[in-house]
Amino acid sequence: MSTELFFVQLVNGVQYGLLLFLIASGLTLVFGVMGILNLAHGSMYMVGAYLVWYFVALTGSFTVAAILSAVIALGLGILIERMLIQRLYNRNHLDQVLLTIGMIFVFNSLQSILWGNDPYGVAVPHALSGSVPFTDNSSYPIYRIFAAVICIAIAAALYFLVSKTRLGMLIRAGESNREMVEALGVNIKSLYTIVFAIGVMLAAISGIIAAPMSSIVPGMGESVLITCFVVVVIGGMGSIKGAFVGALLVGIISTFAAVLIPTMSNMIIYIFMILVLLVKPQGLFAK
Amino acid sequence: MIFEKRTERIFLAIFFLIALCIPLFLEDNSFFVGKVTTILILAVFVMSLDFLVGRVGLVTLGHALFYGLGGYLFVILTPEYEAVNFWVYAFYVMGISALIALVIGAVVLRTSGIYFIMITLAISQMGYYFFFDSLEFGGGDGLFIFMKPETSIFGLSFLNLDNPTHFYYLALLGVLITLLTIKIVLRSRFGRIIEASRLNPERTEALGYNIFAFRLISYVIGSTLAAYAGLLFALQYGYVNPQFMTWEMSGTALVMSILGGMGTIYGAILGTITYEGLQYFFEHVSQDWKLFMGGAIILMVLLLRKGLAGYLEKLLEK
Amino acid sequence: MANNIILETESLSKHWGGIKALNDISLQFHDKQLHGVVGPNGAGKSTLLNMLCGTLKPTSGCILHKGEQIEGMKPWKFVRRGIGRSFQKTNIYADVSCLENCAVAAQRRFAGSFNLFASRHANKLVREAAEKALHQVGLADRISTIAAEISYGEQRQLELAMVLATDPCILLLDEPMAGMGHEESLRIIELLNELKQTYSIVLVEHDMDAIFELSDQLTVLDNGTHLITGTVDEVRNDPRVKEAYLGKDDEEEAA
Numbered sequence: 001m002s003t004e005l006f007f008v009q010l011v012n013g014v015q016y017g018l019l020l021f022l023i024a025s026g027l028t029l030v031f032g033v034m035g036i037l038n039l040a041h042g043s044m045y046m047v048g049a050y051l052v053w054y055f056v057a058l059t060g061s062f063t064v065a066a067i068l069s070a071v072i073a074l075g076l077g078i079l080i081e082r083m084l085i086q087r088l089y090n091r092n093h094l095d096q097v098l099l100t101i102g103m104i105f106v107f108n109s110l111q112s113i114l115w116g117n118d119p120y121g122v123a124v125p126h127a128l129s130g131s132v133p134f135t136d137n138s139s140y141p142i143y144r145i146f147a148a149v150i151c152i153a154i155a156a157a158l159y160f161l162v163s164k165t166r167l168g169m170l171i172r173a174g175e176s177n178r179e180m181v182e183a184l185g186v187n188i189k190s191l192y193t194i195v196f197a198i199g200v201m202l203a204a205i206s207g208i209i210a211a212p213m214s215s216i217v218p219g220m221g222e223s224v225l226i227t228c229f230v231v232v233v234i235g236g237m238g239s240i241k242g243a244f245v246g247a248l249l250v251g252i253i254s255t256f257a258a259v260l261i262p263t264m265s266n267m268i269i270y271i272f273m274i275l276v277l278l279v280k281p282q283g284l285f286a287k
Numbered sequence: 288m289i290f291e292k293r294t295e296r297i298f299l300a301i302f303f304l305i306a307l308c309i310p311l312f313l314e315d316n317s318f319f320v321g322k323v324t325t326i327l328i329l330a331v332f333v334m335s336l337d338f339l340v341g342r343v344g345l346v347t348l349g350h351a352l353f354y355g356l357g358g359y360l361f362v363i364l365t366p367e368y369e370a371v372n373f374w375v376y377a378f379y380v381m382g383i384s385a386l387i388a389l390v391i392g393a394v395v396l397r398t399s400g401i402y403f404i405m406i407t408l409a410i411s412q413m414g415y416y417f418f419f420d421s422l423e424f425g426g427g428d429g430l431f432i433f434m435k436p437e438t439s440i441f442g443l444s445f446l447n448l449d450n451p452t453h454f455y456y457l458a459l460l461g462v463l464i465t466l467l468t469i470k471i472v473l474r475s476r477f478g479r480i481i482e483a484s485r486l487n488p489e490r491t492e493a494l495g496y497n498i499f500a501f502r503l504i505s506y507v508i509g510s511t512l513a514a515y516a517g518l519l520f521a522l523q524y525g526y527v528n529p530q531f532m533t534w535e536m537s538g539t540a541l542v543m544s545i546l547g548g549m550g551t552i553y554g555a556i557l558g559t560i561t562y563e564g565l566q567y568f569f570e571h572v573s574q575d576w577k578l579f580m581g582g583a584i585i586l587m588v589l590l591l592r593k594g595l596a597g598y599l600e601k602l603l604e605k
Numbered sequence: 606m607a608n609n610i611i612l613e614t615e616s617l618s619k620h621w622g623g624i625k626a627l628n629d630i631s632l633q634f635h636d637k638q639l640h641g642v643v644g645p646n647g648a649g650k651s652t653l654l655n656m657l658c659g660t661l662k663p664t665s666g667c668i669l670h671k672g673e674q675i676e677g678m679k680p681w682k683f684v685r686r687g688i689g690r691s692f693q694k695t696n697i698y699a700d701v702s703c704l705e706n707c708a709v710a711a712q713r714r715f716a717g718s719f720n721l722f723a724s725r726h727a728n729k730l731v732r733e734a735a736e737k738a739l740h741q742v743g744l745a746d747r748i749s750t751i752a753a754e755i756s757y758g759e760q761r762q763l764e765l766a767m768v769l770a771t772d773p774c775i776l777l778l779d780e781p782m783a784g785m786g787h788e789e790s791l792r793i794i795e796l797l798n799e800l801k802q803t804y805s806i807v808l809v810e811h812d813m814d815a816i817f818e819l820s821d822q823l824t825v826l827d828n829g830t831h832l833i834t835g836t837v838d839e840v841r842n843d844p845r846v847k848e849a850y851l852g853k854d855d856e857e858e859a860a
Contacts, residue, residue: 037401087589094346098545099588101538105581113575226412226534233405266416270409274394277406281398472721479725480718483709486698493658493696494710494771495684496718504719 004135009255011134015144017251018151019206023224024231024243025158026202032238033174033195036085037093039100042225043107044200048073048207049216050111053120062125066208070201077200081193089192108218117218122211147209154205155244162240171195175238230269234276236283245284289470294596294603295553299466302556306459310452317451321523324451326563327458328519331465333543333555335512338469340541341550343505344485345396348404349411351536353510356384357517358527359418362430373436373448377518384514385507392506396499411532419529429528432521448522458519462556465512469552472508481505546587548596557595611636611805612657612688612775617666617676619652626652628829629666634775639797639806641820643813645849648826650809651693654779657807658690659683689773691764693780693809699753703744703763706752707735710770738770739763743792758789765796776806782815794818817841825849 027041048069055065084103088096124143131139162168170191174181182188214220231250235242250269257265276284290296306327313319332354339345360380365371395406418424435448438457446453472478483491484498492498521527530536539562547558565583569576591598612634619627627649634640642650655661657668659680668676670686698706708725711734712718726732739748742762747755752763765781781797782790794815800806801819810816816823816837823840825832827849833840840846 084585084589091588091592094340094541094545094549095588095592097538098542099585101542102581102584102588105577105584107581109575109577109581113578222535226408229405230409233402237401263420266420267413270413270416273409274406277398277402278394281402283402474724475722476712476716476718476720476725476728478721479705479709479712482701483698486700487696490692490696490698490767491709492680493660493684493690493692494767495681495713497679497681501718 004137005259007135008138008140009259010252011140012144013252013255014248015148015151015251016255017248018148018155019210020227020231020251021244021247022151022154022206022209023203024228024235024247025155025240026199027228028232028235028238028240028243029171029202030196030199031232032240033171034085034089034192036088036196037096037100038085038196038199039097039225040103040107041199041203041228042221042223043104044073044077044203044221045207045210045224046111046221047076047107048204049122049211049220050115050120050207051204052208052211053122053216054115056122062122062212069208070205073204074197074201077197077204078193080200081196085196086189086192104222107221111218120216122216124212143212147213150209154202158202158240167194227269230273233283234273236286239283239285242283242285289467289474292600292604294600295551297603298553298557298596298599303459303463306462310455314452320451320455322567324455324458324523325520326559327455327462328516328523329540329543329563330556330559331458331461331519332513332516333540333547333559334462334465334469334552335509335516336537336540337544337547337549337552337555338473338512339505339509340544342469342473342485342552343481343502343509344488345502345506345509346404347407348534348537348541349407349409349414350510350513350540351532351534352411352414353384353388353513354517354520354536355414355418355527355529355532356387357381357514357519358521358531359424359430360384360514361518361521362432362527363424365432365436368433370434370437373438374440376436377515380518381511381515385511388507388510389503392503392510396502396506408534408537411534411537415529415532415534418532425528427529429526429530432525432527435522435525454523458523461515461519465515466552466556468508468512473552477501477504542584546584546594548594548598548600551594551596554594554596557599561595609636610634611671612807613669614653614657615667615669617653617656617668618664619649619656619661620664625829627656627663627826630826630831631666632824632831632834634805634807635822636805637802638821639801639808639819641816641823642807642809642826643811643816643823644826644832647828649829650826651779652829653826654690654777654807654809658688658777660690684771684773687772687774688777689768689771689775690777691768691779691781693783695757695760695764697752697760697763697767699751701752702749703739703752703755703766704732704735704748706763707738707766707770708732710767711735711738711772714772734772735770738766741769742766742796758785761785761789762793765793769800774805776800776804778806778808778810780810781808782810782812790815 023045027038030036030038051069051072052065055068056062059065084099088099128143128146131141134140162171170181170186174188174191181191227250231246232243234249235246253272254265254269257268290299309323310320336350339347357380360383361376364379365376391410395403395410398406419427424430438444438446438448446457448454448457480491480496480501484501488498517531543558543562544555546562548554566576566580569579573579610633614630614632617627617630630653642653644650652661656663659678659682663676667674670688675683675686698709708731711731714734715730716728736748739745742765744759744762744766747759752760755763761781761783768776782793785793790812797806797819808819820837822834823837824834825840825846832845832849833843
């Protein structure tokens with residue numbers, strides 16, 4: 001493999017990994033703080049993508065569409081948490097699995113009803129179109145750089161939120177000791193609503209960012225969900241830092257595998273996950 | 288007393304009574320008989336999952352791997368245009384599946400909790416992609432079964448598997464045998480330790496039992512039963528493809544089991560019938576059956592805390 | 606009266622990162638004796654018991670059972686050798702009957718547990734052994750009651766019955782009287798006096814009356830170190846022991 005190809009694939013892998021991190025961070029945050037395994041997390045990613053497609057078609061502006069979609073996703077997250085997720089707190093994991101699978105059904109069929117099953121695309125916003133020269137023979141799309149930068153920015157914001165703010169302190173406290181947080185006079189219900197809404201937003205924003213880079217098709221939520229799970233398990237359930245490292249590893253490995261061993265590329269991340277679990281049964285950064 | 292609960296005895300009595308008579312009422316409607324046959328085959332699959340998840344305490348998201356293996360192993364082992372003996376080859380398929388389950392189980396049972404869920408999912412995904420990306424095994428299209436096997440025992444043949452009604456009774460027999468097998472195992476001395484390991488693994492280890500061995504054997508039993516179900520399904524429609532072993536297949540079976548009432552075993556039959564019945568009903572009412580299905584699932588989780596069996600038991604047990 | 610040494614530790618230590626839970630403990634437990642282990646909180650008593658039954662692996666040192674090294678083996682292998690253990694935090698099968706609790710414990714002795722077909726209720730010996738254990742601890746009238754429904758004190762008794770049902774040689778008892786009232790404690794003391802005749806017992810307890818009455822030998826641990834082992838009188842009069850306990854009291858008074 002030429003050095004040039006290597007660098008292109010490395011950058012691709014990192015950029016894919018960063019996007020994966022964005023999605024996975026929401027999943028692991030919700031699980032770590034609330035103990036809820038939200039199987040409909042992938043559906044939120046799908047919702048973000050479909051919404052931005054819809055609003056771009058409506059308004060012609062990607063920026064407006066992105067903001068609208070994010071806001072709607074936020075509202076959706078709050079609604080879902082208040083109406084459904086709240087009732088799961090005292091139930092076991094299997095009931096959560098069942099309820100969130102029910103939600104997947106509902107979202108998938110709503111997608112089909114509202115927008116149909118044809119594949120859609122969102123054009124790269126004009127200001128971010130084009131490429132910059134990267135190596136002697138290739139150039140790299142500006143939008144992908146933009147996507148990577150946004151992911152890093154959000155990752156930094158997440159880090160800042162969790163480690164430096166009061167909300168972040170409550171989140172970290174809530175992860176290990178629910179009663180203590182309540183004893184601090186905090187309304188744990190509101191905390192959970194906020195955390196869940198953040199999780200949904202992260203998934204939806206990933207969908208929004210990913211929209212111009214991939215086809216918007218039915219089932220896109222579920223395929224991303226599985227990869228997400230692999231990332232979170234490799235990183236350690238509940239650890240955002242783990243999700244970051246896990247996402248980058250998965251992104252880079254699957255990108256290179258697609259080029260180097262195309263017949264086995266689908267299986268490679270699962271083999272990798274099993275290897276990690278054999279050495280570190282709780283993931284790389286388990287709590 | 289392998290059926291201890293009154294609700295269980297009532298349900299099973301009614302179920303088998305109706306099931307025995309269905310082909311008699313539907314002599315001309317082989318489509319419907321076929322549909323019910325599929326439900327019976329799925330019930331075997333879901334019962335085996337209910338055993339593993341609900342009674343042994345092993346939450347696996349990779350159970351469909353064995354469902355698919357049942358079909359694939361049959362096609363791989365048998366000559367294309369020859370009718371083999373069903374009983375002999377069912378034995379081979381189950382035997383090889385058991386060996387595969389032994390190897391896989393020996394690895395995955397070293398993990399627990401959410402990691403066990405994920406590693407079993409990973410392995411079934413690997414199986415899926417193995418067959419999907421393969422050229423020898425039909426890739427995404429899968430493989431076909433051109434000749435249904437014959438069912439003679441010592442020269443006496445009484446089931447013709449091309450006849451939907453005969454196949455139906457074979458599937459029903461499968462349900463009965465699976466149910467009895469699981470129930471007998473659970474009531475046995477082995478089952479006592481399995482129950483103890485699920486209720487309190489630490490305590491059970493402290494009493495001198497090697498829990499790993501008990502779980503491994505249970506995993507082999509559950510997986511082998513799933514392979515049998517997969518074999519029947521492949522034979523019914525004459526094909527096997529990677530869709531047999533997707534995580535959606537495992538997830539759907541889990542939904543059916545939880546819906547019916549996890550751990551009750553008879554609930555698995557109830558859950559399968561209910562799920563398939565609801566899907567059939569919604570499909571005919573509207574194109575958007577998934578919406579209603581999802582809504583029904585959500586409602587059931589919120590309202591029926593212990594599944595349908597739990598609800599029935601509340602009504603019928605004193 | 607030199608009884609055989611049935612269980613022994615040599616320079617046993619357990620470190621968790623920087624924390625030394627147990628440091629260089631060498632003890633001998635004799636056959637058919639009750640050997641008490643006491644010490645202030647955090648002395649390492651539970652850690653010691655956990656290692657003697659195989660739940661924890663030592664960082665260094667060894668454990669010898671009848672002269673053979675057993676540290677590092679899986680917990681169930683310890684049980685097979687006849688080392689039984691009761692838990693400080695009640696650890697029973699809450700959702701089934703007391704009889705079933707003891708039956709699980711007893712089954713291993715009489716019948717192959719890998720039998721997939723014989724009904725669990727069919728073996729009379731298992732049932733008899735389970736009932737005998739329940740009788741021994743005084744729970745004869747609770748045989749069919751669900752374990753979750755009996756009182757806390759009775760659950761501690763059940764905890765004991767389960768160990769007895771495994772017919773061990775050595776009993777490792779972790780605060781069997783924790784949380785019990787006076788009368789219940791007396792019953793346990795009486796029971797332990799009886800059991801001393803047949804079993805070797807290592808008893809960790811905070812109830813000093815019980816310890817002084819029952820112990821043939823007494824070991825005092827403090828902060829992970831072995832202070833002294835001797836008869837009850839030897840230990841009671843040892844100045845280091847007084848300081849370990851009284852010293853702690855002074856600190857608490859000053860605070």
